[in-house]
Amino acid sequence: MRSLLRKGHGMLWTLVGLVLVFLGLIGIVILLGVVIPRSHTATSRIVVPAAQQDVWNTLIDFEHHPEWRKMLEKIEQAQPIDGKPVWIEYSKFGRMPMQVDEMTEPSLLRMRIADDKLPFGGTWTFELSTAPDDAQRSTLQITEDGVISNPIYRVMSRFAMGYHAVMDQYLKDMATKYGATTPKPEHVSK
Template sequence: MMSFFFILLLLVASVMALTFIGKKLPKTYVAASRIRLSAPLKTVWDIINDFDSYPTWRPGLSRTERGPDIDGLPSWYEICFRHSRVHFRVVERKPPSLLITKIVGDDLPLSGTWIYELEEDGDGTLLTITERDNIHNPLLRFFDRFVLCYYGAMDVYLIALAIKLGDSARPQHLSLKIDDSDKSA
């Protein structure tokens, strides 16, 4: 029984320590990654705009559900492990070169946008994703910084997209800007 309480105390102390460190980390960051894909621009555009097919190629995504249009643009829900359901929407779409998506909802542990910029590159496509996130939850801030790294979600997405296209390309990290002005929880 004593070992159970010791383990519980250790677990609580660990969570408190990670939360304390997370509170010291900046809430906001902007990171950008690029990948050169051998597929034509229209093919890449069609895949990244087909939200219904995301589960067929994105790891960890069990299904998507169509959401209501918002300001005339589509929205969808991504259902991951243990039925977590996250609502996303298209904020701006300029085929075939610009797509901006955003997490929808108040009181979420984070808010953010992804800006997809596509350009022809010879017979292939250069895809740049810029992620702008504001992480409200200090524990999530810790994990995003030290476990996932700021490029983690983009890397998984870009590598999975390359694999879907039968490409061996890997992402290149372009920039990272961390906003230190507001570290408060």
């Protein structure tokens, strides 16, 4: 009987030890997240095999983005804010309201996440120009000026996904829409 109690007692201490290790790891992740800056800037660009005006038209046709953006399931139009377009993007990651902040055809689009309650936010600035070597190709650059309030999200964004992951997928999807077979975005900044 005593040997059974000792075995149970040993298993209890093993379980307590595992729980403490798990809590310690969570604490380290949170501490690391507190040290990582809340704000970041990252820039990626790609050459799209299409004329600037064609890429611009695709860029601002938000309603049809799910037809070519792999991560996007659907778009829902929302009420404009201050006369600027607002829509909600739905993906496997959830729901994200977006708003146009600035638009200068056919070269500049700045949009932002229109929900201050999310654990992250910020803007994407799209800069579009004709490729220097060919008027039938365009250079599309995205700059993300992001803010991540949740320390755990900061760790995930910095080390698991990277700040470039979502915009790189966007750029690949845009280039693929116009026939690129192996598009590879260039990271202009960290």
